[in-house]
Amino acid sequence: MAAQSVTIVRVYLREGEHQQHDVMKLLHDDERVQGATVFRGISGFGPDGVLRTASLVDLSLDLPLVVEFYGEPAQMEAVIDKLIQHLHLPHIVSWAGVSHVAGE
Template identity: 60%
Template sequence: MAMRSVRIVRIYLREGEHLLSKLIKFLHEEEKVAGVTVLRGIAGFSTDGKIHTASLVDLSLDLPLIVEFYDLPDRVDAVIDKLTSRLALDHVVSWDATIHTPL
């Protein structure tokens, strides 16, 4: 098994911010990062203190979103710099990891 060092990035958004399509387009078409996953939360809150939850009564579509991607550490650092300046993202977290691939 081959191993390679990567950096994982997690970006926290809300549906109501309407940034998801811009973000995905940027990561896929412009930066061509190695992999992206979007997770939709059922509940969450951020610095505004407002709790966002999913329920049948609440149709606001302002649920938490997590966009996670990975690539080589140098590429990720450059992507984060561009992302934070272009989209003014406030909640970006990253950490180093190892990817395991078959030979």
């Protein structure tokens, strides 16, 4: 098994911001990252301090979303720059990681 240094990126959104489609389109069509996953949170809050939560009786359409992807560090820096410049995303975090890829 080969190990490769990568940068892992998380983009924090809210459903009510309606940016998920634009983020995924940029990652898939424009930047061609190897893969991305969107997680839908059941509860969360951001800088505005408003707690957004889901319950069985209330189907909120403004829950937290997290888009996560990873790749070669230089490419991820370029992708982060585009996400910030073109989509004006307020909350992106990244960190170094190791990808364990099965040998061919």
